[in-house]
Amino acid sequence: MSFPPKPWPVTARAIDEAASLLESVARVTPVESSRALSTYSGQPTWLKCENLQRSGSFKVRGAYVRMSRLSAEEKAAGVVAASAGNHAQGVAVAAASLGINAVVYMPSDAALPKVAATREYGAEVRLVGTSVDDALTAAKQEAQATGATFIHPFDHNDIIAGQGTVAREILDQVPDVATILVPVGGGGLLAGVAAYCAQRAPHVTVVGVQAARASAWTHSLVHGEPTTTDVASTMADGIAVSTPGVHPFEIAQRAKTRVVTVSEEDISRALLYTTERAKLVVEPAGVAGVAALMAYPGQFEGPVVAVLSGGNIDPNVMLRVVRHGLVAAGRFLVMKVNLIDRPGALATMLFDLASQKANIMHVDHVRTGVDLAIDEVEVTMQVETKGPEHCAELLEFMRSRGYRLSST
Known part of the structure; x- marks a missing residue:
C-alpha cells in the first residue's frame, strides 16, 4: 500500500503567496552576470544582489511575511527581536511598513552604523550584553513580560517562506540556472531556496556555504539533527550561528541540500573580487557563495547563481577585510x-x-x-x-x- 508523500512544511504555494505580500515592500533585486567570475569558475555565473535589497539584506522578506500574518491583537502588542545587524534592520523596516511598534535588542558592541540604521528605520534599540545570545535572552524575556511577539531570525515557517521568494525570483531571472549558492547561518534563506527549488525546479542543485570557523551545518548534517558547534571568530559574523534552526534543518535535509565551507582567506578574496570586479559593496557573510566558487572552481554545474545575501558592512571592517583580501590574493x-x-x-x-x-x-x-x-x-x-x-x-x-x- 502506497502513501501520499508527506507535505512540505513550507510549500511552493506558500512562497508564491509570500511574494504577493512583499510586492509593495521588498524589491525584486537584480541578477548581474559576471564575466570575470565565469572565467574564474569555468561556468556562466550570475550574482543575485540581495545586498541592494531594502535594509541592505534579504532579511526584510522573512520579517515582513512573519509580521504581516500576526493577528490584530498581536500587532497591537508589538514585536521584539534580537540581532547584531541584518535581522534588526529587516524587522525595523517591516514594522514601520505595518505600523507595528518594534523593540530590537543588540549587543553593546554592535557596529554603530547598524545600530544607527535600525533606529532610523523606526525601531527602539536596546543595547545589552556582549553577544547575540545575550540579546536573544533579553528579547525573549521582554516578549514574555510584555506580550509582544518574538520575531525569530530564521526558525519559523513564515520567515522561511519569505526568504524563499529569493529562489522564485532567481528562477524567473535565470531560467536555465543549474546551481544556486546560498550563504547559510541559521538556515532560513537556505531552507526557503531549497524548498522552492525542490518543488518547482527539482533539477536545480542548492548548495549552502558556511564559514569553516562556524560550520554548525556540516556537523549537523553528519549527525542527522541540529547540533550545537563551537563558533570561532570569523569575519563572516552574519552567518556565525552555533546551531541550525529546527525548521530550516528539516527542510534542507529533506531537500538533500549540500553544505560546503570556506576559509577566512576564501571569504576575504571573494569580498575583494566583488568590490573590484563586480563594483558591489557586500558584507563578508554575503560573499560566501562567491568564495565557494573561487575555492572550488569547476565543481558546480552551471549556470551558477551566487546569492549576495547582504551589504551591511562597517567601513572600518571593510578596510580590514580588504587588506586581508589583498594579502590572500598575493x-x-x-x-x-x-x-x-x-x-x-x-x-x-x-x-x-x-x-x-x-x-x-x-x-x-x-x-x-x-x-x-x-x-x-x-x-x-x-x-x-x-x-x-x-x-x-x-x-x-x-x-x-x-x-x-x-x-x-
Missing part, C-alpha cells in the same frame, strides 16, 4: 628586514624595492629588540605588489641583494 606583502644601522641603509633598501616596481605603503623602523644586535635595526614594511608571482620575485630579489628578511 597583492599585499608584509616584509621584515634586519639592516645594519648606518646612514643611508634604509634609503638604499627603499630604492632597491622601488626598482622592482613595489609600492611601499607603510614603514616601521625599530632600533631596540631582544633579537637585534647593537648595530642592527628591524624594518617592517607593507608593500603593494602585482600578485603572487611579483611577491615571489620581490622576495627572491631582496635575498639576492643580501638582505636578511622574513615575510608575514
Whole structure:
C-alpha cells in the first residue's frame, strides 16, 4: 500500500503567496552576470544582489511575511527581536511598513552604523550584553513580560517562506540556472531556496556555504539533527550561528541540500573580487557563495547563481577585510628586514624595492629588540605588489641583494 508523500512544511504555494505580500515592500533585486567570475569558475555565473535589497539584506522578506500574518491583537502588542545587524534592520523596516511598534535588542558592541540604521528605520534599540545570545535572552524575556511577539531570525515557517521568494525570483531571472549558492547561518534563506527549488525546479542543485570557523551545518548534517558547534571568530559574523534552526534543518535535509565551507582567506578574496570586479559593496557573510566558487572552481554545474545575501558592512571592517583580501590574493606583502644601522641603509633598501616596481605603503623602523644586535635595526614594511608571482620575485630579489628578511 502506497502513501501520499508527506507535505512540505513550507510549500511552493506558500512562497508564491509570500511574494504577493512583499510586492509593495521588498524589491525584486537584480541578477548581474559576471564575466570575470565565469572565467574564474569555468561556468556562466550570475550574482543575485540581495545586498541592494531594502535594509541592505534579504532579511526584510522573512520579517515582513512573519509580521504581516500576526493577528490584530498581536500587532497591537508589538514585536521584539534580537540581532547584531541584518535581522534588526529587516524587522525595523517591516514594522514601520505595518505600523507595528518594534523593540530590537543588540549587543553593546554592535557596529554603530547598524545600530544607527535600525533606529532610523523606526525601531527602539536596546543595547545589552556582549553577544547575540545575550540579546536573544533579553528579547525573549521582554516578549514574555510584555506580550509582544518574538520575531525569530530564521526558525519559523513564515520567515522561511519569505526568504524563499529569493529562489522564485532567481528562477524567473535565470531560467536555465543549474546551481544556486546560498550563504547559510541559521538556515532560513537556505531552507526557503531549497524548498522552492525542490518543488518547482527539482533539477536545480542548492548548495549552502558556511564559514569553516562556524560550520554548525556540516556537523549537523553528519549527525542527522541540529547540533550545537563551537563558533570561532570569523569575519563572516552574519552567518556565525552555533546551531541550525529546527525548521530550516528539516527542510534542507529533506531537500538533500549540500553544505560546503570556506576559509577566512576564501571569504576575504571573494569580498575583494566583488568590490573590484563586480563594483558591489557586500558584507563578508554575503560573499560566501562567491568564495565557494573561487575555492572550488569547476565543481558546480552551471549556470551558477551566487546569492549576495547582504551589504551591511562597517567601513572600518571593510578596510580590514580588504587588506586581508589583498594579502590572500598575493597583492599585499608584509616584509621584515634586519639592516645594519648606518646612514643611508634604509634609503638604499627603499630604492632597491622601488626598482622592482613595489609600492611601499607603510614603514616601521625599530632600533631596540631582544633579537637585534647593537648595530642592527628591524624594518617592517607593507608593500603593494602585482600578485603572487611579483611577491615571489620581490622576495627572491631582496635575498639576492643580501638582505636578511622574513615575510608575514
